[in-house]
Each structure stands twice: as C-alpha cells, then as structure tokens.
Amino acid sequence: MIRVDGRSDSQSLIRARGLNKTYSRGGEKIQVLQGLNLDVDKGDFVAFMGPSGSGKTTLLNLLGGLDVPSAGSITVDGDEITHMSGSKLTQWRARHVGFIFQMYNLIPVLTAFQNVELPLLLTKLSKSERRKHVETALAVVSLADRMHHYPRQLSGGQEQRVAIARAIVSDPTFLLCDEPTGDLDRKSADEIMVLIDQLVSKYGKTVLMVTHDPVVATRAHTTLHLEKGVLVEGKASHERVLAGGAA
Amino acid sequence: MKFWRLIFANLFRKKVRLILTIGSFAIALLLFTFLAVVKSAFSRGVEVAGADRLVVVNRIGLIQVMPISYGERIAGIPGVKSVTHNHWFGGVYQDEKNFFPQIVIDVENQRQVYPEFIVPDDQWNTFLKDRQGAVVGARTAQRFGWKVGDRIPIKNSLYGPTKTWEFNLDGIFHNERPGGDESAFWLQWKYFDENVPGVLKSTAGWYVLRLNSPDDAVRVAKTIDDTFANSSFETKTETESAFAAGFAKQFGNIEFLILTIGSVVFFTLLLVTGNTMAISVRERTAELAVLKAIGFTDRSILFLVLAESLVIAFVGGLLGLILASGAIPGIGAALNGLLPALILSKSMLALGLVFALFVGAASGLLPGIGAMRMRVVNALRRV
Numbered sequence: 001m002i003r004v005d006g007r008s009d010s011q012s013l014i015r016a017r018g019l020n021k022t023y024s025r026g027g028e029k030i031q032v033l034q035g036l037n038l039d040v041d042k043g044d045f046v047a048f049m050g051p052s053g054s055g056k057t058t059l060l061n062l063l064g065g066l067d068v069p070s071a072g073s074i075t076v077d078g079d080e081i082t083h084m085s086g087s088k089l090t091q092w093r094a095r096h097v098g099f100i101f102q103m104y105n106l107i108p109v110l111t112a113f114q115n116v117e118l119p120l121l122l123t124k125l126s127k128s129e130r131r132k133h134v135e136t137a138l139a140v141v142s143l144a145d146r147m148h149h150y151p152r153q154l155s156g157g158q159e160q161r162v163a164i165a166r167a168i169v170s171d172p173t174f175l176l177c178d179e180p181t182g183d184l185d186r187k188s189a190d191e192i193m194v195l196i197d198q199l200v201s202k203y204g205k206t207v208l209m210v211t212h213d214p215v216v217a218t219r220a221h222t223t224l225h226l227e228k229g230v231l232v233e234g235k236a237s238h239e240r241v242l243a244g245g246a247a
Numbered sequence: 248m249k250f251w252r253l254i255f256a257n258l259f260r261k262k263v264r265l266i267l268t269i270g271s272f273a274i275a276l277l278l279f280t281f282l283a284v285v286k287s288a289f290s291r292g293v294e295v296a297g298a299d300r301l302v303v304v305n306r307i308g309l310i311q312v313m314p315i316s317y318g319e320r321i322a323g324i325p326g327v328k329s330v331t332h333n334h335w336f337g338g339v340y341q342d343e344k345n346f347f348p349q350i351v352i353d354v355e356n357q358r359q360v361y362p363e364f365i366v367p368d369d370q371w372n373t374f375l376k377d378r379q380g381a382v383v384g385a386r387t388a389q390r391f392g393w394k395v396g397d398r399i400p401i402k403n404s405l406y407g408p409t410k411t412w413e414f415n416l417d418g419i420f421h422n423e424r425p426g427g428d429e430s431a432f433w434l435q436w437k438y439f440d441e442n443v444p445g446v447l448k449s450t451a452g453w454y455v456l457r458l459n460s461p462d463d464a465v466r467v468a469k470t471i472d473d474t475f476a477n478s479s480f481e482t483k484t485e486t487e488s489a490f491a492a493g494f495a496k497q498f499g500n501i502e503f504l505i506l507t508i509g510s511v512v513f514f515t516l517l518l519v520t521g522n523t524m525a526i527s528v529r530e531r532t533a534e535l536a537v538l539k540a541i542g543f544t545d546r547s548i549l550f551l552v553l554a555e556s557l558v559i560a561f562v563g564g565l566l567g568l569i570l571a572s573g574a575i576p577g578i579g580a581a582l583n584g585l586l587p588a589l590i591l592s593k594s595m596l597a598l599g600l601v602f603a604l605f606v607g608a609a610s611g612l613l614p615g616i617g618a619m620r621m622r623v624v625n626a627l628r629r630v
C-alpha cells in the first residue's frame with residue numbers, strides 16, 4: 001500500500017515523515033518540500049509527477065540518501081537514514097539503493113560489463129561471483145550479447161538498459177528512477193517501461209520513479225503528484241496530466 | 248586490485264593528453280637528473296675528500312707559494328703522519344679546450360698521503376727514476392688515447408715565455424674511491440723546480456698532510472698556522488673537504504644556480520600536471536558523482552584520482568630516467584672533460600623517482616580533494 005497521509009501504522013518499507021527541504025539562493029529561501037509524508041511497501045511501484053521545479057528530483061535525492069532533509073525523517077527497512085553520517089550513508093546507498101538517471105550516466109571508457117560490475121567492486125564478491133551476477137543482470141535487460149560493447153557503441157535505449165542492469169546487479173532494496181525515459185524516443189521508452197514493469201511484477205522489486213510522461217506513469221501502481229511541497233494521491237485527472245506533462 | 252581497470256581506463260581517456268603529460272614528466276626528469284649529476288660532479292671533491300687530510304695554503308691565496316722547508320717543519324708536528332706538497336702546473340695540451348689538471352707532485356711522499364691512487368709498482372718505479380716522467384689518470388689517458396711510453400708535449404706560459412715541456416708517460420693511475428678523481432696529470436717536482444724562474448725555486452704551491460687520526464684535525468691545523476704566524480709566508484690550514492669546497496666555488500655559485508633551475512623545473516612541472524589533472528577531473532565530475540551515488544566512498548574517489556596521477560608520474564619519471572641514463576654519458580663526452588666526470592648514481596635515480604612521485608601526488612591531491620568533497624546532488628544537477 002502506498003499512502004501519503006502519514007497515518008500508516010503497519011511497518012512500511014520506506015517511510016517518510018514531515019519531510020522539509022529548503023534551499024537558499026542568494027539570501028532567498030525556497031521551500032521545496034513542506035511536511036511531506038510517504039509510505040511505500042515492498043513490491044510497490046510508484047510514479048511521482050509534477051511540474052518542473054516542483055521538487056521531484058529533490059524528493060528522490062532525499063529518499064536515496066544523496067541529500068539530507070532540512071527537517072523530518074526517512075526510515076528504510078527499519079533504518080533511519082536521516083541521522084546517518086556521510087560515510088555510513090554511502091555504505092547504506094551501496095547496499096540498498098539502485099539509481100537510474102535520465103542521462104544514463106555510464107562510464108564511457110568502460111564496457112557494458114565493466115559498468116555493471118562497478119557496484120560489485122564495493123562488495124566482497126570474488127571475481128567469478130561478480131561475473132555471474134553481471135551476466136545475470138545483463139541477461140535480465142536482454143543485453144547479454146552486448147556486454148563487451150562500450151556505451152558509444154550502444155543506442156540510447158540500450159545504454160539505459162545497461163544503467164538498469166547496473167542498478168539491479170547488487171540486488172538493492174529499492175530502485176529510484178529519475179525520468180528514466182526522459183531522453184528516449186517513444187519506442188525505446190516503451191521497452192524501458194516494459195523492463196521496469198517486469199522488475200516489479202516478475203522480480204518483486206520496489207520502484208520509485210519520477211516522470212513527466214503520463215503514458216509512462218500509467219505503468220505504475222500508483223501515481224502521486226507533488227503539489228506545493230506535499231504529495232497528493234489519486235490517478236491524475238486529465239488537467240493534472242496536462243499540467244504534469246508540461247514540465 | 249579491483250580498481251585497476253577503472254584507473255587504466257581513465258588514464259587512456261585522452262591519449263594525446265596522456266602522452267603529453269608523460270612527456271612533460273620525462274623531460275623534467277631528464278633535466279632534473281642532469282642538474283643533479285652536474286651538482287654532484289662539482290661537490291664530489293668535497294664528498295670524496297679524505298677526513299684525515301689537511302691542506303695548507305698560503306694565507307694570501309691559493310696562487311701564492313710557500314718555502315719548501317715548511318714540509319719538514321709540518322712533518323715534525325705531533326699527530327702528522329706524512330706530508331707532501333704540490334704545485335699547479337697550468338699547462339695546455341695542444342688546445343685550451345683540452346683542459347685537465349696538471350699537478351706537480353712530490354714523488355717520495357705522494358703515495359703515503361694519497362693511498363687511494365693506485366699505480367702498478369713497475370710503472371711507479373719507472374716514474375721515480377724518470378725526471379721527465381708523468382703519471383696520468385685513467386680518464387684522461389682514455390680521453391686522448393695515451394698509452395704508457397707515449398711522449399706528451401705540454402705548453403706552458405706561466406713561467407716566462409711560452410715553452411713546451413716534454414713528458415714521458417710512465418704510468419696510469421686509478422682511483423680506489425668510487426667517483427674519485429682520475430683526470431689529473433702528475434709530473435715530478437724536481438723537473439719542475441729545475442725549469443722555473445728563481446722566485447719559484449724551492450717552493451711548494453700547497454701542502455697536503457695526513458693525520459694519525461681525524462680527531463686531531465682542529466688541533467694540528469691550529470698548530471701549523473700558529474707556527475708560521477708572523478712569518479713572511481703565513482699559512483691557512485683546512486680540511487681537504489673545506490679546501491675542495493672552496494675550490495669548487497671558483498666556478499661561481501654552481502649550487503645556487505642549479506637549485507634555482509631545479510626549482511623552476513619543479514614548479515613548472517607541478518603547474519602543468521596539476522592543471523592537467525584538474526581539467527581531467529573536472530571533465531568527469533558527473534561520472535565521479537555517479538560513482539559516489541553507487542556507493543564509492545569519498546576516500547576511494549580520492550584514491551582513484553591520486554592513483555591516476557601517480558601512475559603518470561611513475562611512467563613519465565621512469566622514462567625520463569632511462570633517457571638520462573642514455574644521454575648523460577654522451578653529454579659528459581661532449582663536454583670534453585670541462586666538467587668533472589658526470590656519474591649517474593643509483594641514489595640519484597632513486598631520488599629522481601621520488602621527485603616524480605612527489606610531483607605526481609601533489610598534482611593529483613587538489614583535484615582529488617575537490618572530487619572527494621564534491622556533492623553528488625550538485626554535480627548531477629549540473630549535467
């Protein structure tokens with residue numbers, strides 16, 4: 001169950017309470033998140049929508065432990081991450097979070113295989129174990145035959161699939177996708193969404209995704225709208241879709 | 248090491264840049280090594296000087312002489328084991344640029360005071376009996392292709408009108424001490440004394456004496472100078488190393504010059520490589536941010552950057568040292584014996600490598616710390 005009222009009593013996988021995030025720019029304070037609540041259970045697939053600048057990326061950064069909130073708390077699988085030190089948080093990210101960004105963000109001088117292997121370099125796995133995991137992850141994204149290609153030898157959609165393989169290779173607790181199809185044509189975007197869909201339905205992954213594409217959002221179990229610093233529930237109305245889509 | 252692949256992949260990102268940076272290191276190291284070798288050539292006299300030897304010169308200056316009778320009086324001072332005397336001959340072999348030192352020696356005492364010079368006994372005995380004889384260091388003999396038995400004419404205009412002195416090459420000496428002199432040309436004092444004008448007859452240019460113990464140096468030096476105080480030939484006695492240092496100063500302040508050039512090389516290299524590393528790190532800010540997001544610690548990011556600059560420094564440094572090992576003997580030959588022998592020692596090579604690695608670490612440190620401190624969210628927002 002996904003809830004945004006902060007009243008969930010069951011132990012949800014991801015629980016955010018009273019999240020505030022304030023940026024100051026040139027002495028002026030910008031309140032991006034204002035007391036945001038969120039509960040996400042294991043196996044949920046949620047899409048965040050909202051106009052550009054509404055704070056979607058900010059929210060994902062907080063949930064992924066890349067940034068700290070000005071106030072409020074985030075608990076993942078019983079661990080409160082909002083009070084972790086920098087290095088503790090880095091370790092936590094390595095274990096629990098898979099990131100998929102809009103701009104693929106692969107290392108251009110490494111092959112697909114080597115890119116996917118990166119998160120495993122931080123584990124104690126042996127070389128042959130790493131190899132097995134990488135090959136499995138690349139098979140899941142149907143790129144086993146391209147594993148020795150460099151990013152520049154791949155199409156945009158293929159690059160994003162490598163990025164997805166990299167995000168899932170260490171079997172993280174949940175995946176964060178920031179506009180994963182934002183840079184792709186419709187066909188590639190559909191393929192990526194089928195893939196993410198599968199990660200949820202077939203492999204039981206928990207996925208939190210930002211998108212401004214209402215078609216993409218329909219894949220999710222629930223679409224939440226970021227409005228005035230809080231999340232609003234409910235399938236998007238047509239007007240809202242248009243507003244979100246205009247981001 | 249799991250991270251080597253990443254480090255190497257990063258190194259080969261821009262091949263031209265990599266080659267240029269490695270090249271800067273190589274050339275800087277070549278220059279650095281050359282400077283170190285020249286500096287050591289000038290200070291070697293000081294380094295190889297005998298701790299148990301004192302040099303007595305005329306207080307007024309090195310080119311002033313002293314009476315030959317001083318020798319016996321010095322020998323009588325307690326603590327003195329043996330005494331010998333020398334003159335600077337100052338001749339020219341064929342051409343001014345064929346410079347090598349010609350030293351007038353006192354054959355009776357030479358070997359007692361300078362045991363490190365090795366001459367085969369048969370050659371030495373021939374020399375003793377040959378008033379016009381000469382013994383030359385192996386380096387100079389090799390330089391001019393001289394063999395024992397050759398006749399060597401040396402022009403000299405210091406003692407009246409220019410005159411050619413003929414010498415028979417009776418022997419060739421080697422030096423037991425690594426880096427010690429093998430370039431001098433020795434002639435007999437008796438031959439010298441017979442042929443110089445009256446004012447120079449029965450004189451010594453300087454005395455060298457060997458002590459029973461180096462601990463006596465200060466006392467003996469003071470006794471000698473006190474003995475000849477208020478005479479018409481006052482003396483100045485110092486250790487051989489102090490004497491050699493003073494002698495090297497005649498060439499100007501080489502050490503200062505070399506240190507100055509060396510510092511310029513150092514800072515130029517630091518600026519060039521520091522700038523290159525900074526650019527190369529800035530270019531991949533987003534990638535480093537992704538690595539951090541994935542869970543690479545700040546320290547491993549610093550490590551990646553430092554490892555990269557250290558590998559460049561190591562490879563470039565090694566290349567420079569290899570170039571230096573090849574070039575320095577050639578340069579030494581081209582200088583035609585104008586400088587003391589240029590010797591590239593193992594410790595100099597090690598020092599060069601340390602120097603390269605130090606510059607490598609320093610140039611990677613600032614960009615590395617920058618990358619370490621960089622915040623992921625800001626870096627990803629920038630792309």
Ligand SMILES: Nc1ncnc2c1ncn2[C@@H]1O[C@H](COP(=O)(O)OP(=O)(O)O)[C@@H](O)[C@H]1O
Nearest residue numbers: 023024025032051052053054055056057058059
């Ligand atoms: N580091 C920052 N400093 C100042 N303002 C920021 C910073 N990061 C984000 N913002 C501002 O916060 C707001 C939300 O940004 P963001 O989370 O990126 O929105 P979205 O992803 O929904 O487009 C924007 O107005 C943005 O300009």
Ligand SMILES: [Mg+2]
Nearest residue numbers: 056057058178
């Ligand atoms: Mg965004």
